[in-house]
Each structure stands twice: as structure tokens, then as C-alpha cells.
Amino acid sequence: MAPSTETPQAALPYDALLLYSFGGPNKAEDVVPFLRNVTAGKGIPDSRLEEVGEHYYGFGGKSPINEQNLALKAAIEAELAARGIELPVVWGNRNWEPYTRDALDELKAMGASRVVALVTSAYSSYSGCRQYREDLAVTLQGAGDLDEEGSTSVQFDKVRSYFNHPGFAQANVDAIVDAYRELAARDGVTAQDAAGATLVFVTHSIPDTMEAASAVSGATYSEQHLDLGAVVAERVEAELGHPVTWTLAYCSRSGPPTQPWLEPDVNDLLGQLSEAGTKAVVLSPIGFVSDHMEVAYDLDTEALATAAELGLAAVRAGTVGTRAPFVAGLVDLVLERAALAREEDVVEAAVGNLGAYRSVCRPGCCRRRDGEDSGVPALCSVGLYT
Ligand SMILES: CC1=C(CCC(=O)O)c2cc3nc(cc4[nH]c(cc5[nH]c(cc1n2)c(C)c5CCC(=O)O)c(CCC(=O)O)c4C)C(CCC(=O)O)=C3C
Numbered sequence: 001m002a003p004s005t006e007t008p009q010a011a012l013p014y015d016a017l018l019l020y021s022f023g024g025p026n027k028a029e030d031v032v033p034f035l036r037n038v039t040a041g042k043g044i045p046d047s048r049l050e051e052v053g054e055h056y057y058g059f060g061g062k063s064p065i066n067e068q069n070l071a072l073k074a075a076i077e078a079e080l081a082a083r084g085i086e087l088p089v090v091w092g093n094r095n096w097e098p099y100t101r102d103a104l105d106e107l108k109a110m111g112a113s114r115v116v117a118l119v120t121s122a123y124s125s126y127s128g129c130r131q132y133r134e135d136l137a138v139t140l141q142g143a144g145d146l147d148e149e150g151s152t153s154v155q156f157d158k159v160r161s162y163f164n165h166p167g168f169a170q171a172n173v174d175a176i177v178d179a180y181r182e183l184a185a186r187d188g189v190t191a192q193d194a195a196g197a198t199l200v201f202v203t204h205s206i207p208d209t210m211e212a213a214s215a216v217s218g219a220t221y222s223e224q225h226l227d228l229g230a231v232v233a234e235r236v237e238a239e240l241g242h243p244v245t246w247t248l249a250y251c252s253r254s255g256p257p258t259q260p261w262l263e264p265d266v267n268d269l270l271g272q273l274s275e276a277g278t279k280a281v282v283l284s285p286i287g288f289v290s291d292h293m294e295v296a297y298d299l300d301t302e303a304l305a306t307a308a309e310l311g312l313a314a315v316r317a318g319t320v321g322t323r324a325p326f327v328a329g330l331v332d333l334v335l336e337r338a339a340l341a342r343e344e345d346v347v348e349a350a351v352g353n354l355g356a357y358r359s360v361c362r363p364g365c366c367r368r369r370d371g372e373d374s375g376v377p378a379l380c381s382v383g384l385y386t
């Protein structure tokens with residue numbers, strides 16, 4: 001943890017931090033209502049929903065995501081306390097309890113009037129940016145806390161997309177280096193095979209239309225991953241002391257088969273690597289911040305089984321979770337957002353070539369489809385319907 005160099009007021013003008021996440025079911029009875037919340041109006045085929053339901057039932061109907069968010073909340077609170085910063089943290093989710101509305105009620109009960117929101121998605125696309133900003137606006141609207149001019153009884157600002165923040169990058173480097181060491185220590189894996197393992201970054205696939213629309217934020221969703229991947233791979237090489245071949249693959253595709261989504265799927269990619277003579281892989285879920293169901297099922301269950309069938313030695317690297325560089329980085333980002341709100345000059349730290357993302361979203365940022373005006377309001381941009 002960083003030494004206490006801040007003042008208790010370092011987070012002003014904010015009264016509270018909203019840790020804003022996806023949510024997931026806690027028990028078998030929650031699964032269907034949760035999936036209904038996630039997919040309302042999204043045109044996902046029933047067959048896909050039944051299949052995803054089975055992924056959850058295979059884990060007793062309980063997603064690990066809620067406990068992981070509580071752990072992250074505790075880690076952020078500890079980091080704030082260690083730096084002597086006074087800022088209460090409230091947790092809310094788009095798709096399950098505690099809902100965004102529960103968090104809003106809690107914030108109002110505390111008397112909070114300015115809140116900084118931190119979403120548990122590192123990259124900029126509809127799913128990781130605008131969909132949260134819309135949910136916030138619609139929730140405030142439903143509570144009678146937002147008028148047509150965009151005035152709110154509680155004012156929300158958002159921490160920028162942080163995929164290229166140094167803390168997120170470093171926590172991923174550390175997790176990948178650990179994974180290479182685990183691979184080298186594994187029975188039956190030669191030192192040469194472990195050193196030659198291909199580094200496969202994995203992220204959530206999105207429809208091509210969503211990928212195209214994400215360009216408004218500065219670079220597309222996939223380009224953001226490639227930019228970070230280059231930095232992370234270079235640091236991994238430096239730490240391991242040998243070259244590393246890396247690539248990017250996708251998981252968790254849904255939607256009808258006729259709709260193009262980002263490829264290659266991680267399972268297909270493993271097949272291609274194996275055919276080309278690769279003996280070992282490290283799978284790094286850099287698209288996710290914790291080991292939730294998309295990681296526990298799509299990677300640990302499915303992709304590791306594919307690797308085993310192919311005879312590939314494979315280790316799945318950890319997500320950033322509550323690793324110290326990540327948590328410290330999140331607190332740095334909150335303080336950066338506060339300094340921007342106070343209109344102070346700040347250094348917005350970023351690795352790679354894309355530069356720091358905007359804290360106030362550009363008009364048209366991260367729509368579901370290019371040029372589409374859904375008519376849904378969204379907060380944390382220059383206008384309510386921009
Ligand atoms: C980019 C992205 C992230 C990464 C960024 C981030 O981490 O936020 C992410 C995370 C997550 N996605 C999750 C779960 C689901 N996502 C679904 C569906 C979809 N995700 C999409 C995108 C993303 N999703 C998209 C474009 C769809 C299609 C529908 C739509 O256009 O919105 C569906 C419906 C069924 C299915 O088709 O899989 C489920 C159940 C969980 C919770 C896991 C748990 O419970 O532990 C988490 C963290």
C-alpha cells in the first residue's frame with residue numbers, strides 16, 4: 001500500500017465512491033431472473049440463454065462475481081484508509097442485487113450530492129461504458145432524481161476507462177509472470193516448452209457493430225486490447241528474460257450465429273496453435289477484472305478442456321482481482337478524477353500509444369451501433385442525449 005501522502009480531503013468534491021458492477025446470481029433461483037435482466041430486449045436466442053443458465057447451475061447457481069466485488073470494495077477501502085482519505089464506498093450492480101437503485105437510495109440516505117463512479121470494466125465499448133452511463137440515467141429518472149434538462153439530485157462523474165492505466169497494466173504483468181513460473185514448475189512440462197509458451201490474451205467478444213461504434217472513444221475495443229497487450233508482453237519478456245509470442249482471442253460470444261462478433265474464439269485459436277506446433281500456452285484474461293463466471297466457465301472449464309484435448313500444456317493467469325498495483329491504481333484514478341473536477345492540472349498516467357481516455361465522454365461515445373440514437377439518456381457526457 002502507498003504511504004499516507006494525501007490529505008483527508010483529497011477526494012473532494014466527492015462525498016462517496018460508487019463501485020459499479022455487472023452483478024451475478026447468488027443461488028439457483030436467481031439464475032433465470034438474472035439472465036432476464038441481462039438480456040432484456042437484446043435478441044439473444046433462447047438456446048444460448050439455456051446454455052448460459054447451465055454454466056451457472058454447474059456452479060450451484062452462484063456466480064463468484066459478488067464476493068469478488070465485495071473483496072475489491074474492502075481492498076479499495078483499505079487503500080483509502082491507508083492514505084488517510086475519507087471517502088465512503090457504496091456498491092451497486094446493473095443486473096443484480098444490490099441494484100443501482102439500491103446504491104442510489106444508500107447514497108441519498110448518506111446525504112451524498114457528488115459521487116464518483118468506478119465501473120468494473122476496464123475498456124471502452126457499449127458494454128463497458130455507455131451501458132453503465134445509461135443505466136445510471138434511467139435509474140435516476142425512475143427515482144424522480146433526473147429532469148429533462150439533465151439536472152440530477154445527486155451528481156455523478158465517472159472514472160475514465162482504465163485499461164491503459166499503469167496499475168492495471170502492472171497487475172496483469174505480475175499475474176502473467178506468475179503463470180509462466182507455474183507452467184515451468186508443472187510435471188511433464190520442459191523448461192523449453194514453458195519458455196516457448198504462447199501468451200494468449202483473452203477478452204469478451206462483442207458484435208462487430210459494437211466494435212465499430214467503440215471507435216468514437218478514441219480507438220476501438222479490440223485496438224485498446226492490442227495496445228495494452230504490446231506493453232504487457234514487453235514487460236513480461238523483460239521479467240522472464242526471453243522473448244514471448246503473444247496474440248489476442250475472444251470468449252463468451254452470444255447473439256445469433258448470423259451476427260458477426262469479434263474472432264477468433266479462444267477454442268478455435270488453441271486448435272490453430274496446436275496444429276502449428278505450439279506445445280504450451282498461458283491464457284491471460286486481460287478483458288476482465290476478476291475471476292467471475294465468464295472466466296470460471298469459458299476459460300477454466302471450456303478453454304482448459306480444449307487445451308487438454310489438444311495435448312497443449314496450459315495455465316490460466318489470474319485476473320487483476322485485488323492485486324496491490326491494481327487497487328492502488330484505482331485509488332489514483334479516483335483522486336485524478338477529483339482533481340479534474342476541482343479543475344486542477346493533473347498528469348493522467350497511461351501506458352501504450354493511445355493516451356489517457358476521457359473522463360467526460362465524447363458525444364456519441366460507445367453507442368451500441370454507430371450513429372444509432374437509442375433515445376436513452378446517459379450520464380457522464382457533455383449532454384444527456386449526446
Ligand atoms: C465486453 C463485455 C464484458 C467485459 C467487461 C466487463 O467485465 O464488464 C462483459 C462482462 C460480463 N458479462 C457477464 C455476463 C453476461 N453477459 C452476457 C451478454 C453479453 N455480454 C457482452 C459484453 C460484455 N460482457 C455482450 C455484448 C453481450 C450480449 C448482450 C448485450 O448486448 O448486452 C450475458 C447473457 C448471456 C450470454 O449471451 O452470455 C451474460 C450472462 C458478466 C457476469 C459474469 C458472472 O456472473 O460472474 C460479466 C462481468
Ligand SMILES: [Fe+2]
Nearest residue numbers: 127204252294
Ligand atoms: Fe457479458
